[in-house]
Amino acid sequence: MKKILIIGATSSIAEQCARIWAERGYSFYLVARNEERVKTIAADLRIRGATQVAIHCADLNDLELHDSILNKANSALNGLDLALIAHGILSNQKKCEQSVKETLDGIKTNALSTISLLTLISNRFESQRSGLIAVLSSVAGDRGRASNYVYGSAKAMINAFTSGLRQRLCKSNVDVVTIKLGFVDSPMTTSFKKGLLWVKPYTAAKKIIVAVDARKSEVYVPAFWFVIMILIKAVPSAVFKKRVF
Amino acid sequence: MTFDTTISGWGGYPKQETNLLIPPSYSALQLEIQKNQSLISRGMGRSYGDSANASVVLQTNCFDHFIKFDTKEGLLTAEAGITLREILKVIVPQGWFLPVTPGTSFVTLGGAIASDVHGKNHHLSGTFGQYVKFLKVLLGTGDIVTASPSENKDLFRATCGGMGLTGVIVTATIQLIPIKSSFIYQKTIRTNCIETTMEELENNSNANYSVAWIDCLAKGKGLGRSLIMLGQHANNGGLDLNLKDPIVVPIYTPAVLLNSVTATMFNSVYWKNSKDYNIKKLPLMSYFYPLDLIGGWNKLYGKAGFIQYQFVLPKIDGISNMRKILTEIAKSGHGSFLAVIKHLGQANENLLSFPTEGYTLSLDFKMTTSIIKVLHKLDDTVADMGGRVYLSKDAVMREITFKSTYPKWQQFESIRKKYGAIGKFSSAQSKRLGLR
Numbered sequence: 001m002k003k004i005l006i007i008g009a010t011s012s013i014a015e016q017c018a019r020i021w022a023e024r025g026y027s028f029y030l031v032a033r034n035e036e037r038v039k040t041i042a043a044d045l046r047i048r049g050a051t052q053v054a055i056h057c058a059d060l061n062d063l064e065l066h067d068s069i070l071n072k073a074n075s076a077l078n079g080l081d082l083a084l085i086a087h088g089i090l091s092n093q094k095k096c097e098q099s100v101k102e103t104l105d106g107i108k109t110n111a112l113s114t115i116s117l118l119t120l121i122s123n124r125f126e127s128q129r130s131g132l133i134a135v136l137s138s139v140a141g142d143r144g145r146a147s148n149y150v151y152g153s154a155k156a157m158i159n160a161f162t163s164g165l166r167q168r169l170c171k172s173n174v175d176v177v178t179i180k181l182g183f184v185d186s187p188m189t190t191s192f193k194k195g196l197l198w199v200k201p202y203t204a205a206k207k208i209i210v211a212v213d214a215r216k217s218e219v220y221v222p223a224f225w226f227v228i229m230i231l232i233k234a235v236p237s238a239v240f241k242k243r244v245f
Numbered sequence: 246m247t248f249d250t251t252i253s254g255w256g257g258y259p260k261q262e263t264n265l266l267i268p269p270s271y272s273a274l275q276l277e278i279q280k281n282q283s284l285i286s287r288g289m290g291r292s293y294g295d296s297a298n299a300s301v302v303l304q305t306n307c308f309d310h311f312i313k314f315d316t317k318e319g320l321l322t323a324e325a326g327i328t329l330r331e332i333l334k335v336i337v338p339q340g341w342f343l344p345v346t347p348g349t350s351f352v353t354l355g356g357a358i359a360s361d362v363h364g365k366n367h368h369l370s371g372t373f374g375q376y377v378k379f380l381k382v383l384l385g386t387g388d389i390v391t392a393s394p395s396e397n398k399d400l401f402r403a404t405c406g407g408m409g410l411t412g413v414i415v416t417a418t419i420q421l422i423p424i425k426s427s428f429i430y431q432k433t434i435r436t437n438c439i440e441t442t443m444e445e446l447e448n449n450s451n452a453n454y455s456v457a458w459i460d461c462l463a464k465g466k467g468l469g470r471s472l473i474m475l476g477q478h479a480n481n482g483g484l485d486l487n488l489k490d491p492i493v494v495p496i497y498t499p500a501v502l503l504n505s506v507t508a509t510m511f512n513s514v515y516w517k518n519s520k521d522y523n524i525k526k527l528p529l530m531s532y533f534y535p536l537d538l539i540g541g542w543n544k545l546y547g548k549a550g551f552i553q554y555q556f557v558l559p560k561i562d563g564i565s566n567m568r569k570i571l572t573e574i575a576k577s578g579h580g581s582f583l584a585v586i587k588h589l590g591q592a593n594e595n596l597l598s599f600p601t602e603g604y605t606l607s608l609d610f611k612m613t614t615s616i617i618k619v620l621h622k623l624d625d626t627v628a629d630m631g632g633r634v635y636l637s638k639d640a641v642m643r644e645i646t647f648k649s650t651y652p653k654w655q656q657f658e659s660i661r662k663k664y665g666a667i668g669k670f671s672s673a674q675s676k677r678l679g680l681r
Contacts, residue, residue, distance in 0.1 A: 023334070040312075047313070187269035
């Protein structure tokens with residue numbers, strides 16, 4: 001019986017993952033900002049087969065709260081096997097360019113709060129010598145682009161951080177799965193024009209579950225982004241700077 | 246206004262440029278209703294025609310949560326954007342089933358109510374709306390109100406079968422039926438003309454489920470030859486749903502592959518190869534939703550799409566009238582792969598609900614420039630015979646035909662007026678049919 005902590009439980013990708021886990025009868029501790037929505041999700045997961053669902057509302061930008069959230073999760077479920085970190089915002093690049101505050105806020109939510117949680121969770125899992133941490137990251141972290149480098153650089157930090165963490169925790173039987181998402185057609189991206197490269201949250205979730213089940217290290221979701229990013233990373237900077245990719 | 250995407254119903258005709266909104270919360274939904282002059286809600290886009298086409302469309306994807314499931318009484322409450330497929334995943338293993346189901350599980354709960362869908366058990370069980378205990382409807386005024394057969398009854402009668410034109414259905418409570426097994430006993434009877442088809446359907450009206458696959462390209466003596474498929478819930482075999490992911494049709498296939506020659510061949514071979522009085526035990530998913538195994542089967546009709554045409558004829562003179570219409574269709578030479586015929590039970594009180602007592606035929610026409618004329622002529626024939634066409638499949642009906650065959654439309658309009666829906670909720674279809 002798996003016990004799962006989900007940070008950012010109202011994210012549509014996290015929710016779709018939770019539904020698949022609920023069908024397997026797992027237990028959940030859901031952390032999110034919006035109380036009404038997380039309550040709706042909790043009721044839904046119970047009906048879909050979850051053994052137990054507890055919720056906690058918090059603004060994760062308040063880093064001081066992180067340790068107590070983990071304590072509560074741990075005692076509510078009587079231990080934890082898996083943590084999915086899915087919270088985040090899509091920074092408004094244009095606003096960020098004009099405002100230091102906007103930029104740093106984006107980095108705080110997408111990188112610093114995640115790193116705080118990763119540090120605390122990994123120490124717990126390391127001492128219990130078991131567990132899996134899955135982090136939703138993005139292909140945007142592979143190379144900064146003019147259109148979203150604030151978001152991208154926060155994700156780059158997550159990618160490097162989890163890479164190191166994975167190495168450190170390997171000997172303690174703890175796995176860290178970095179999920180580099182491509183374009184997902186979710187409420188976070190409503191204003192985007194959708195094309196062939198886009199997938200639905202449910203499709204992304206199914207692939208994430210496969211990666212988590214296999215305890216993979218780093219995965220691109222969907223997999224074709226692996227090839228796309230190899231090509232994008234191969235472009236020399238002198239050329240890259242002149243092109244809008 | 247700039248449009249961000251092109252949408253169409255399941256038939257692929259007509260297409261419309263639209264602003265597709267996906268509000269993530271009720272408050273966002275309310276805001277969009279306030280902000281936009283006129284819009285329509287849309288679930289899975291499985292209505293065939295243009296009933297969920299508009300220049301502003303509210304996609305209900307994010308409202309797909311279960312709210313409450315009383316496993317003792319079989320009462321289920323969920324948000325309207327949830328699909329019947331998701332519902333089946335939860336209810337079947339617990340020994341419950343949908344009281345009425347359409348031929349695909351990829352429709353939303355809200356869509357099933359707005360179309361007041363019927364299934365293979367209409368002759369005994371009526372429509373989906375008859376099992377709705379409560380609805381919550383978000384009105385054009387921004388208020389969310391409850392509607393049921395006793396509370397705001399007028400709104401309830403207009404919303405079930407109301408094609409989304411009264412407001413946005415946000416949640417619904419439905420009564421499920423108990424089952425002992427996730428299997429269906431299917432009996433197939435082969436008939437060789439329209440008269441015996443109708444007779445067998447009538448003789449077997451005590452079967453839970455009945456429908457006839459009809460070879461509507463056979464002419465002369467064989468006109469109306471069919472395979473009647475009767476179904477009964479089995480009592481054993483377990484309650485596993487065994488849900489399979491569909492095999493997806495990746496691209497639009499050239500439409501020429503589906504023509505009257507291939508359709509005639511398919512129909513003929515299928516009919517001849519089926520055994521008479523054959524009894525099989527089938528998983529529920531294969532009995533009710535055979536086409537769900539092929540994701541995007543609509544693409545087989547090519548980019549131009551197709552029109553599914555379904556009408557009902559009154560029982561009186563029903564058989565001879567059906568013969569006339571089948572003759573007309575066979576003569577027109579427009580092939581149809583899938584044609585099904587079924588007898589319907591009594592009509593309900595819902596104002597725009599399609600089923601009335603008699604016989605219904607449903608068939609596909611590949612979209613061509615000449616087809617609209619053929620369908621208008623068929624519309625007239627059907628109307629003259631006292632029948633009418635199903636709004637969830639319609640893409641071409643004229644206002645005059647609608648208003649003469651759905652006589653309660655005025656009452657429908659006055660209820661819409663009372664609840665602030667006029668002008669606020671409208672689709673390409675409602676405009677074509679002359680609803681305000």
